[in-house]
Amino acid sequence: MTLDPENPEAFRRAAHRLLDACLDQFEAARDHPWQPVPQAVRDGYRLDHGLGVGEAELAQRLAAEVLPHGTGNTHPRFFGWVHGTGLASGLMSELVAATMNANLGGRDHGAVDIERAVIDWARSVFGFPQGSSGVMVTGTSQATVIALACARMRALGPDCRAHGQGGAWLTAYAGAGVHNAAKKALELLGLGGDNLRAVPETAAGVDIAALRAAIAADRAAGARPFAIIGSAGTVDLGRFDDFHALADLAQEAGLWLHVDGAFGAWTRLAGAPWRGLTDGIERADSLACDFHKWMYVPYDCGMVLVRDEAEHRATFAARPSYLAGQSRGLAGGEPWFCDYGTDLSRGNRALKVWAALVAYGPDRLGAAITDNCARAAQMGALVAGDPHMALIAPVMSNLCVFTADARLDTVGQSALNTRIAQDLQLSGEAVFSTVTIGDVTGLRAAITNHRTQAQDVDRAIAAVARARDAR
Known part of the structure; x- marks a missing residue:
């Protein structure tokens, strides 16, 4: 058989x-x-x-x-949400990965070395020091859980693994536009989503004075602040926090600094002025990012980096006897990746990244990221040049959020923008998603497709105008 x-x-x-x-x-x-x-x-x-x-x-x-x-996300006019778009190298690497069917939980085999090489490369891109650690994960949502578990370990000590947090009241802080993954992580860790404080934001990211005041207020009330979560590209408007300011405050207050860089962290590979958006990210205690978004590799493929390898390993290492490492043979290969996260059985995610870097190199990938930002700026200019459209927020990197007809009241704008998004999706002309900012539900374009060209942006905005005028 x-x-x-x-x-x-x-x-x-x-x-x-x-x-x-x-x-x-x-x-x-x-x-x-x-x-x-x-x-x-x-x-x-x-x-x-x-x-x-x-x-x-x-x-x-x-x-x-x-x-x-x-989902159609390989199409060059797919701007909905923040979807990755795939690479020819991904098709090839997935074929090889399926044939190998390697388990990346640990042991001594080539796929483990490839994952280590990818993490080493990412460490250098983001300026994390030698000796920091990392692990490939499904995406930033899982990476955030791992990072905040490490932050909890630092705050409470290693006994929290066996005994829980006891009566400790831990609180974390992030700008109001932070991804919902941060709240979910606190829920999954048993800390409670209500203990994530939503701090007001300015156009330059989280309001540092408001953040400082929130930490002080919680301490006065008997809480134990333990982490600040910065955003490299918020999901609503694409804002970037001031990471130097956050790092200064985290160091002063004795808090862990985690950065959600799901897509925006990869502006480190972009040209000016977009590279500067992530200055200071190298000072974080942990970083979560996705390769399957703005590095274009196939789903799913994310990563977490942790500055202190000892804290990372102490948070997750748990090796029963049947998983004991050996000095030689297949059971060698220490350290095992299962000691740095929640998964024992792990797919060969790193091969997709390794293949993309080997095939295209970081300069070519960075040029594609830069061009995506330029296309978003182009879209913003087209919106600003239309007599009836209006930007809802400045274009920071690759996100453009706007309304199709600013002459209407907020209810009318929201209804029109929602209808346009649906109509263009169904027609196949372009995929925008929607986002509610204040009282207006606007059209949102997240350009993360290396296939998107200037003509695609022109056609998409022209389609919005036609749909608006046809109402």
Whole structure:
């Protein structure tokens, strides 16, 4: 009994046909915007029929029923949310990763060395010191849990792993625009989402005076402040905190500084003036970021860096006897990555990053990031040049948030912008998401696609204008 192909040659032919279908779609990304999935296709996904058909028919079904029905984020006019867009190197590396089927929890094998190389490279990009540690994760949400668990360990000491936090009342601080992952992390760690203080922001990020006052007020009330969370690109408006100011305050107050850099951290690879947005990020105690957003690699692929390796390891290391390391053989390879996070079984995420760096190099990737920022600036200029559109906030990096018709009241603007987003998604012309700032729900473009060109921005804003005028 085996689950390997009964006919290897037939499997090879079917796999080649499927690869060709993938390559065809990859090369024609402009022809594949998001479209609703037909009900007949949805019904075909059910697992109460059509099972056990073998690899050849599976290949046909994957090409015909699965491949065409993604989110459309590979399309150059997909600006919704902050979605990554994929690379040719990712297609190749995922093929190899699936064939290897390596478990990156630990042990001594090549994939572990590749992950270490990727973390070393990222450490140098972000200016973290030698001896700092890191681990590849699903994304910034998981990375934030890991980072704040380390911060809790520093605040409470190692006994908190066995005994919990007892009566300690821990509080954390972030700008009001911080990603919801920070609140979720506090909830998952048992600290309570209400203990994340939302500090007012200015155009330059979190208000440092307000932050200082919030920390003092909590201490006076008997709380134990333990962490500040900075944002490298807020999800609503793309704001960047002043990391030098946050680091100064964290050092003065004895708090952990974590930076949510899900997409914006990668401005470290961009040209001027955008690189300067992340000055000071090297002073953080921890950093969370995603390769699957603004480094374009396939989902899922994130990373957490922690300045103090000993604190990182002490927070998570727990090796039962059956996982004991050995001096030689496959059980060697210390340290194991399972000692730095929540996962024992881990996929080969780092290979996607390694492949992208080998294929394109950081300069070419950085140029794509720079161009995305330039396209966002172009969109902002087009909005400002339209007699009826208006920016809701200045364009800082790759996000542009605007309203299609500022002549309307806030209710009218919100309704119009929501309708335009839906209409353009359904037509396939462009994908904007929406975000509510104050009383207005605006259109939001997050440009994280290396395929996006100036003509795509022109066409998208023209489509918004047509949809507005057609109401």
